[in-house]
Amino acid sequence: MAAGTRRINGHLLARLIGRDGRARPYYLSVGRSISGLILDGRIPTHTRLPAERDLADSLGLSRNTVTASYTWLRENGFLDSRRGAGSWTLLPSTAGNNDSVLLPRSEPIDLGIAAPPAIEGMQAAARMAVEQLAAHVGGRGYTTFGLPELRHAVARRYVERGLPTEPDQILITNGAQHAAALLMELLVQPGDSVLLESPTFPHTLDTVRQRGARLRTMGVGPNGWEMDVVADAFRQGRPKAAFVIPDFHNPTGALMDDDERAALVAEARRAGSSLIVDESVAELAIDPGDQPAPTAVHDRDGRVFSIGSTAKLFWGGLRIGWIRTTPPMAARLMALRQRFDLSSPVLEQLTATHLLADVLRIRAERIRQVRRNRDALVAALRAELPEWRFVTPSGGLVLWARLPAPTATALTEAADRNGVHAAPGPIFGTEGTLEHFVRLAYTQPPEVLHDGVRRLARAHAETAARPAAQPRGPYL
Known part of the structure; x- marks a missing residue:
């Protein structure tokens, strides 16, 4: 047969x-x-x-x-x-x-990495991209700003979200981390002050440290930003640049509203700071209601640099991201990029273009998956670990849970022994802070999440307050 x-x-x-x-x-x-x-x-x-x-x-x-x-x-x-x-x-x-x-x-069950599986339609989009490749192989294959059709698609999506954008404001990159590294290289010199949220995405911390910049932080709690604290951080520190995640913040899940975004941009303007805005999960609003417009809506002088990516909405294996800025700054970033690489892969850009043409359907499907998973994780935590405290995130891919005691590192070591991986709070901060917290990703199916939380509950029962080595591994 x-x-x-x-x-x-x-x-x-x-x-x-x-x-x-x-x-x-x-x-x-x-x-x-x-x-x-x-x-x-x-x-x-x-x-x-x-x-x-x-x-x-x-x-x-x-x-x-x-x-x-x-x-x-x-x-x-x-x-x-x-x-x-x-x-x-x-x-x-x-x-x-x-x-x-x-x-x-x-x-092992991995609740540490916020990387969902590929969306339905990924393979079909890749096949269409292969069919279109024949139209490109006669050229050199270096698309220094990005394929024109992809830049048009990204710009169109910004327009649909309420931010007028032209294709020449878009530079295509190899994912969001590549975009952030390019912006730090362009905007920050060794010794400059850079303002970050605390907690924040750990790879951003690494990028700033490797640049030789001086770290300044402003706190973000489970309920979001204290704008008086934000204003004070800009006024006292006058950072050369600030990096923020206003859309379903990683790791807290908080969402900055329109008034807070306007105030953030105004403070950056008064301090003379550039503002790098990571919008990697901006499309993943789980709960109904009006979503804030992109932060750059409030920009009047080109100081806001918006980062986007296909990783969370489509698939982490599709290494396509972008920077939205002014056309002159896009040109400067393109010239700077030539020191590291020449352009993004044509085949992946074509695939991303096809997916963006169907983004509303794909977004709706992804949100259905994420809502189902989030609700399963919340229910499991309330049943198995009622003493843990958290605010249910209204979007994104992660939940930030507060432990009864400052034992995050010890807990994650015990969790590893029980076959479940979680992201301990200290990797999202500086100087050993955030031991009261763990970040849990809800990118697995409900049954897997329930199993993972049962294992976490066993690990929690085993955990005693003791020194432990810092956990290792990537966290996305």
Whole structure:
């Protein structure tokens, strides 16, 4: 029989899974049961599995549980899925020479990295980009400002969000971090003062330190910014530049309103400061209601530099970002960039252009996923860790939880031993502060999040106040 033409229906697969799929967490026991059936040869490779809803009905489980099971199978190399074609069984590439594959174990759950899976339509957009590549391969392939069609698409999206923008105000970059590093290189000299929020994105802290700048901070609490504190930070420090995340702030999840944005820009103007605004998750408003316009709406003299990215809305593997600024500053940034790289990949730019053409549908789908996941994480925390305190974020991808004691680093070490990874507060601050906090990403399916919080609860019960090494690893 040709590969991919075998099928197994939901009732038969449920019978094969049997009691093995009834251990908690259900998603993991179902995934392990199916992988075992594949490894035992009881389900041949290249067999199309039933639709998630069909298997869920046959097992008497929720569709979210089966979705999480299929995700686990894909991540471990037992399943391939294509939109419109279904999901079919595979053997992991390491199955023939790695005994560990034959011994399923409790897989680590990562709540530390805020990186959602690719949105539906990613593969279709990539295929269309490949088809269009023929129109570009005759040239040199260096798009120093970015592909014109992508710059038009990004500018159009700013217009739709209430900020008049022309394509020549857009410089395409290799993601948001690349954009931030370019702006720091352009705007900040060693010894200059740079104002950051506390807490803030850890890689931004690294960029400022590596630039040799002097760090100044202004606090952000679970309920947002104290604008008197913000004003005082600008007036006393007169920073050369300030870096802010007003849209579902990373890590607190706070959202700056229109009046606060206007006040922020006004304070930067009075202090003579450039303002770098990270809008990486600005499109991910979970709760209904009017969203503030981009911060640059309040800019009158070109001091606001807006950073955007495809990573959170579309996929982290699509390394496309941008800077919105004035045309002269875009030209200066382009010239500066030539010291590091020449341009962004054409194929990825074409893919991003196709996705931006369908951004409203994609945004709605992503928000449905994120809302479902956020609500699952909130419910699990309230059930398993009622002593933890947090404000439910109205958007973005992360939740900032306050612990009963300053034990974040010790907690995350215990969590690692229990198979769950969380981001401890100190990595988002300076000088060992923020030990009362952990950041949890809700980019996993609900069943995985519930399992992760159960493991966190075990780790919390084990944690004692003791010195611990700083955790390691990337946090996005």
